[in-house]
Amino acid sequence: MGKFQIKVIGLKGDENIIDLCHSEKKMQTMTVLDAKKKIITKLNIKVDIRMVFTTEPLEESSQLQQYGIRHMSTIHVVARMPGGI
Structure with a gap:
């Protein structure tokens, strides 16, 4: 397979395709964290974000494959609330 991509639902509900590798x-x-950096750069995000796959918040130190994320999986980006988890 050539490119590995994910679909990202942005802060305003917009859909974007991000090339991962x-x-x-x-x-x-x-x-x-690798994916988060690519998303922040591509979408020009200026706020602290969390990423969610299905209903599970993603931990930055974990590998994408641990969550079952593969080519064209959908990840949601949400703003991290100050003082929140």
């Missing part, structure tokens, strides 16, 4: 090996080792 170009190899299966890289996809297997990619962390949530």
Whole structure:
């Protein structure tokens, strides 16, 4: 497979396709933080965000594959509330 991409539902409900990487090996080792950095850059996000897959908040140190995230999975981006978890 060529590109590995995810669909991201942004802060305003907009859908975006984000290119994560170009190899299966890289996809297997990619962390949530790696993906978060790509999302922030591509969508020009200026606030602290959390990412959610299905109903589960994603921990930045975890690998995407631990959550079952693969090519064209949908991730939601939400603003982190000050003082919140």
